[in-house]
Amino acid sequence: MPAGTLYRGREGMWSWVAHRVTGVLIFFFLFVHVLDTALVRVSPEAYDEVVATYKTPIVALLEYGLVAAILFHALNGLRVIAVDFWSKGPRYQKQMLWTVVGIWVVLMAGSLYPVLGHAARELFGS
Amino acid sequence: MSSDTTSAIGPVEGAAYDVDNPAPYIEPPRKRTGRTPKSTRGNFEMAAWLFMRLSGVVLVVLVLGHLLIQLFLDGGVSKIGFAFVAGRWASPFWQVWDLLMLWLAMLHGANGLRTVINDYAERANTRLWLKGLLYTATVFTILLGTLVIFTFDPNIR
Numbered sequence: 318m319p320a321g322t323l324y325r326g327r328e329g330m331w332s333w334v335a336h337r338v339t340g341v342l343i344f345f346f347l348f349v350h351v352l353d354t355a356l357v358r359v360s361p362e363a364y365d366e367v368v369a370t371y372k373t374p375i376v377a378l379l380e381y382g383l384v385a386a387i388l389f390h391a392l393n394g395l396r397v398i399a400v401d402f403w404s405k406g407p408r409y410q411k412q413m414l415w416t417v418v419g420i421w422v423v424l425m426a427g428s429l430y431p432v433l434g435h436a437a438r439e440l441f442g443s
Numbered sequence: 444m445s446s447d448t449t450s451a452i453g454p455v456e457g458a459a460y461d462v463d464n465p466a467p468y469i470e471p472p473r474k475r476t477g478r479t480p481k482s483t484r485g486n487f488e489m490a491a492w493l494f495m496r497l498s499g500v501v502l503v504v505l506v507l508g509h510l511l512i513q514l515f516l517d518g519g520v521s522k523i524g525f526a527f528v529a530g531r532w533a534s535p536f537w538q539v540w541d542l543l544m545l546w547l548a549m550l551h552g553a554n555g556l557r558t559v560i561n562d563y564a565e566r567a568n569t570r571l572w573l574k575g576l577l578y579t580a581t582v583f584t585i586l587l588g589t590l591v592i593f594t595f596d597p598n599i600r
Binding site: 337340341343344347348351352354355357358360361364365368371372377380384387388391394395397398401402428431432434435 | 496499500502503506507510514515516518519520521523524525526528529545548549552553555556559580584587588590591594595596599600
């Protein structure tokens with residue numbers, strides 16, 4: 318790669334990229350989610366049938382991914398607000414990003430069992 | 444370097460200025476005065492920027508609360524079904540919660556995607572079509588979701 322073509326934005330740039338990617342993913346899920354919820358106006362059976370797909374192990378993994386995206390977007394969003402409105406925000410943006418990553422890792426570890434437990438029981442028996 | 448080391452400007456033409464003979468006042472460039480025409484653009488982008496922060500704070504509470512109830516507590520996703528939805532929407536509190544979440548999340552997401560389209564779609568025509576599609580889908584989804592919350596019937600069958 319020729320020198321000088323890779324923008325070395327480090328933490329600031331990569332958190333911005335991750336914020337965009339997670340934001341777009343969440344928005345696309347939101348469309349689908351409003352549509353599937355709208356089935357409660359069709360019939361209880363139609364709704365329960367679609368929700369049954371949300372309970373399969375593969376979709377459970379996607380739900381874990383959704384939780385990951387939402388948690389990062391929420392925590393980093395609060396960091397963006399701090400950078401914009403707190404006078405010392407820009408100076409501490411790196412430290413705040415690593416705080417966000419730390420809280421995110423802890424919450425994701427804590428989410429493993431609640432979100433994926435039912436899928437594990439289905440796959441490996443209770 | 445010139446031989447004059449005290450000033451880089453050199454001698455000023457005419458009389459030197461002092462208290463009795465002040466220099467003419469020069470307005471800063473682009474200063475807004477009474478003669479400046481009113482901007483025709485308004486403050487939409489600033490309002491959008493502020494909306495992202497304000498709605499973001501509210502959404503952190505609404506969405507994380509929603510996730511906690513739907514995916515974590517009480518058996519997680521396994522408990523969700525028509526009966527569970529009917530039980531929650533029997534309460535005006537959760538109706539308002541979901542309605543507010545729907546509107547704020549859709550507008551927050553739509554404005555985010557508008558920014559993404561503006562950043563990456565280079566041709567004006569592409570931007571026009573992508574944003575047209577985005578606004579159509581957004582209005583449709585907001586209206587559909589609102590209709591579902593307001594017209595929900597637990598005794599549909």
